[in-house]
Amino acid sequence: MPKRSFFPSFFIFIILSVLFIFLSKTGILNGPASLIAKIASPIEKISFGFSSSTNKDNSIVAENKQLIKKLVDFQKMATENSALRDQFETTSPASQNLLPANVVSASSFIPGISSPEYLVIDKGKKDGIKTGMAVVFKDNLLGKITEISDSLSRVILVSNPSISFSAKTISIKGEPGASALGIISGMGGQDMILGNVLLSDTLAVGDYVTTKGDLQVDNAGFPPSIIIGKITSVEKKASDLFQRAKVKSLLDFSKLSTVFVVLSQ
Amino acid sequence: MREKIFPILFIILVTFLEITVTTLPLIIGTFILLTVVFRQNWIFVAAFLTGIIFDILTIRTIGTTSTFLVFMVFLIFLYQNKFEIQTIHFVFVSTTIASVLFLVFLGFSSVILQALLVGVVTTVLFGLLSFYLKSSL
Numbered sequence: 172m173p174k175r176s177f178f179p180s181f182f183i184f185i186i187l188s189v190l191f192i193f194l195s196k197t198g199i200l201n202g203p204a205s206l207i208a209k210i211a212s213p214i215e216k217i218s219f220g221f222s223s224s225t226n227k228d229n230s231i232v233a234e235n236k237q238l239i240k241k242l243v244d245f246q247k248m249a250t251e252n253s254a255l256r257d258q259f260e261t262t263s264p265a266s267q268n269l270l271p272a273n274v275v276s277a278s279s280f281i282p283g284i285s286s287p288e289y290l291v292i293d294k295g296k297k298d299g300i301k302t303g304m305a306v307v308f309k310d311n312l313l314g315k316i317t318e319i320s321d322s323l324s325r326v327i328l329v330s331n332p333s334i335s336f337s338a339k340t341i342s343i344k345g346e347p348g349a350s351a352l353g354i355i356s357g358m359g360g361q362d363m364i365l366g367n368v369l370l371s372d373t374l375a376v377g378d379y380v381t382t383k384g385d386l387q388v389d390n391a392g393f394p395p396s397i398i399i400g401k402i403t404s405v406e407k408k409a410s411d412l413f414q415r416a417k418v419k420s421l422l423d424f425s426k427l428s429t430v431f432v433v434l435s436q
Numbered sequence: 437m438r439e440k441i442f443p444i445l446f447i448i449l450v451t452f453l454e455i456t457v458t459t460l461p462l463i464i465g466t467f468i469l470l471t472v473v474f475r476q477n478w479i480f481v482a483a484f485l486t487g488i489i490f491d492i493l494t495i496r497t498i499g500t501t502s503t504f505l506v507f508m509v510f511l512i513f514l515y516q517n518k519f520e521i522q523t524i525h526f527v528f529v530s531t532t533i534a535s536v537l538f539l540v541f542l543g544f545s546s547v548i549l550q551a552l553l554v555g556v557v558t559t560v561l562f563g564l565l566s567f568y569l570k571s572s573l
Contacts, residue, residue: 180480191499276456
């Protein structure tokens, strides 16, 4: 190849790429991009299906999740009843409007071994999804929508290091109704840290952590009482201002093929 | 045209793997390998189109990955004017550095480990390809 003959090709395609960035920002490319996404969606599903077909959830794990959900619901009801009796607060669990979506991609470092960094689902703006909406699976929090196109959305997982939000604990082993407030931060994989918990609050290994609820008027944010995970270890020092706990999600993010977007509470 | 069919199929396969299954920057390794082996202008077209498809299907600003890939191919072409690029050292170092930059650009974790792994895989593929091309001549 003669020297410098690649310069015209480089300039043409670098200018085209920059032009595409500007057009993409203006939204002109949404239509063609949506069409390409639709065409590629079946191929993506096949490709993702190959990697996840060997990782199907077994019945014991599914049953365990159901029992944990019942346990958390029971604890929640007990707390609510107690609160109602005392006339301090009343809550009425509202039905959630969930939109089922198929996972079309879940890229991870080593597929099947490491947890994915994010998920792409086959629902987008056209289906009423907005940035910030929560994504759940069997009452377990999965993450939130960060990017949307007309027919696809990207879900940042709850264990992603860039995510943090308020959470509360539900005591299973300790006194019923006791709960601690804190901030959940992602640690990668399936792990999270529940930090900023007052030393006077009780944290115990085996307690469940749920969302505190931070819904906004446009339904972006997390609804209350969605299970985030289970406390696996507690770090408490008398000299520190706060205590913290390591939390592990009950979901194996790499095994999910269908998830649910919380459209409204 | 026939000699381009296999590389194009390989690019398509790798692109879909990276979009759906793994965060390993396989696209980077593939384009460095193809640029070093073929040294032809069609790689700019392939880099541009691959970047566009990647951005659409991973819901990123369309054109950002294309810019990265086209610029990376350009740098390798520029480098070949002064130095020998068809060496194992060049393939390993350039793939690892480009992978680190690409993973940081995409905001992924385990950057060094993933970049080194892709560097090793690309270098092995380059070695095998060089051996095959030499023995077939």
